Amino acid sequence: LYLVMNVNSYYEDIVFLVKGVLGCKKNFTALLTVHYFTHVVVTTDRSKVFPKDMEAPPGGVDDMTRLSYLHEPGVLQNLATRYELNEIYTYTGSILIAVNPFQRLPHLYDTHMMEQYKGADFGELSPHVFAIADVAYREMINEGKNNSILVSGESGAGKTETTKMLMRYLAHLGGRSGVEGRTVEQQVLESNPVLEAFGNAKTVRNNNSSRFGKFVEIQFDKTGRISGAAIRTYLLERSRVCQINTPERNYHCFYFLCAAPHEDTQRYKLAxxxxFHYLNQSSCIEVEGINDAEEYLATRRAMDIVGINEEEQEAIFRVVAAVLHIGNINFAKGKEVDSSVIQDDNSRFHLNTASELLECDCNNLEKALITREIVTPEEIITRTLDPESALASRDALAKTIYSRLFDWIxxxxxxxxxxxxxxKQLIGVLDIYGFESFKINSFEQLCINxxxxKLQQHFNQHVFKMEQEEYTREEINWSYIEFVDNQDVLDLIEKV
Ligand SMILES: Nc1ncnc2c1ncn2[C@@H]1O[C@H](COP(=O)(O)OP(=O)(O)OP(=O)(O)O)[C@@H](O)[C@H]1O
Known part of the structure; x- marks a missing residue:
């Protein structure tokens, strides 16, 4: 198991390292380096400052296990120093830390670079995501065992970009030349635009945020050539389909479809x-750098490439349009207590259009929205719903349809x-969104966290166990390292 930890690069105020002590009376007066270039003199409490490694090279160290003081400011200072020099990758032992460069660095990922890392000993060259993929691949070949690379980090830290680079490198190592048609590795890489159209959205942090977890299994034959692949997805954020706030957007595909050529929007009765209610709850409709009309055509092309034929594409976009129409169906109070009716002609138009697009009977659809069936051992009881409950059932239907569409794709x-x-052999790459904590957290956050x-626990055990075994083997005198162990939390959830 290998870990790539992605880090955002926009923290400004966390590096407080002592540059030199100016006086030390009651309080601690120190010259501090704030955000690695501005120097200020502040008086602060002794407990708030950390010693600086005066012997560390000016450009930082490429493996942080070599730092004299391994505390948080020291680690951040080292990452920041290297980042200033455009060195976005740093090791901590066998873990790779990747700081988001927020700019294209093509020279880092070209074929020449891939060739350099091919077969090179780990640690021999500068830290790189290719080195992680290379060692995972070589271990798989030499020891005949499966390997996994876990890519973690908060939203916008660069996990998906890292995953793409890992895949590209694995495709380079295990790719076949001269094979007729599209190769497995090409298809895996080319599936990204399709998955992104349906599973990514603009969030506060990231204009192209993946709202699902992804585990890509690349399978290899005995000779180390790629022989197959499987993409497994997890935890698609269903709530986004019905509820968004400024400045976020819903899933890209909705906007792409609304910006499609006229003949297509006409076919789906889109405006x-x-x-559309599911889109206009946020004032953000357009995103800088995303041309929805062009992306619609690009998504169609990408679908052709991954083997989704014209008829299937039609069906997919019919479902996408139907979800938008469902969101515009509103309800008014019915004559009876706790019952509801379709609000007006406008809502009826959207109901009829949704049922046409989904090829279902519109009376049945209406009934499904305004009533609920309760199945008891004796009979099936049909209960009417008040307008509020009908809205909830409308949203539940939209979410279910969308998430099933995603799974189908x-x-x-x-x-x-x-x-x-x-x-018999595979390398898995797990790109999963990191811990989330919002003002209001829902069941989705509980599942994600x-x-x-669970992953953190697995990794802790793996790393600490491995290290301890090594110390014992080398007869090093060591004491147990304290770390935050949240096993109790896991036990609590798992036993509920
Ligand atoms: N190695 C990189 N080179 C160039 N740009 C990068 C790199 N890593 C990240 N970025 C930039 O940062 C943006 C966000 O990265 P990415 O989408 O990979 O984050 P993420 O961690 O997967 O976020 P989320 O969890 O929200 O999906 C990218 O769109 C890209 O512009």
Whole structure:
């Protein structure tokens, strides 16, 4: 198991390192380096300052296990120093820390660079995401065992970009030349735009934030060539389909479709994105750097490439449009207590259009929205719903349809990429969103945080156990390292 930790680069106020002590009476007066270039003199409490490694090279160290003081400011200072020199990668032992450069650095990822890392000993060259992929691949070949690379970090830290680079490098190592048609590795890489159109959205932190977790399994044959692949997705953020706030957006595909050529929008009876409730709850409709009309065509092309045919594409976009129409169906109070009716002609138009697009009977759809069936051992009881409950059932339907569409697309991509039933070796790359804590947290956050906690636990055990075994083997005198162990939290959730 390898870990790539992605870090955002915009923290400004956390590096407080003592540059030199000016006086030390009651309080601690120290010359501090704030945000690595501005120097200020402040008086502060002794407990708030940390010693600086005066012997560290001016450009920082490329493996942080070599730092004399391993405290948080020291680690951040080292990352910041290297970042200033455009060195975005740093090791901590076998863990790779990647700081988001927020700019394209093509020279870091070209073929020449890939060739350099091919077969090089770990640690011999500068830290790089290719080195992690290389060692995972070589261990798999030499020891015949499966390997996984875990890419973690908060939203916008660069996990998806890192995953793409890992895949590109693995495709470079295990790719086949001269194979007719599109190769497995090409198809895996080319599936990204499709997954992003349906699973990514603009958030506060990231204009192209993945709202699902992804585990890509690359399968290899005995000779180390890629023989198949599978993409597994987790925890698609369903709530986004119905609820968004400024400055966020819903999933990209909704805006792409509203900006499609006229003949397509006409077929799906679509209008401006601003006229749909699921989109206009946020004032953000357009995003700088994303041309929705062009992206619509690009998504269609990407679908062609991954084997989603014209008829299937039509069906997919019909469902996307139907979700938008469902969101515009409103309800008014019915004559009976706790009942509701379709609000007006406008809502009826959207109800009829949604049922046309979904190819279902519009009376049945209406009934499904304004009533609830309760199944008891004796009979099925049908209860009417008040307008508020009807809205909730409308949103639940939209979320379910959308998440099933997403799963269907993933399944379709998997069928077209093809898995190798005889494969004995694989490398898995896990790109999963990190811990989340908002003002208001829902069940989705609990699931996401639980998953991360579980991964963290697995990693802690793996790393600490490995280290301790090594110390014992080398007969090093060591004492147990204290670390935050949240096993109690996991036990609590798992036993509920
Ligand atoms: N190695 C890199 N080179 C160039 N740009 C990068 C790199 N890593 C990240 N970025 C930039 O940062 C943006 C956010 O990165 P990315 O989408 O990979 O984050 P993420 O951690 O997957 O976020 P989320 O969890 O929200 O999906 C990218 O769109 C890209 O502009």
């Amino acid at each position: 401006d994105a601003r006229s 993933v399944e379709k991509i998997n069928v077209s990429i093809g898995q190798d039933p005889n494969s 639980y998953t991360n906690e």
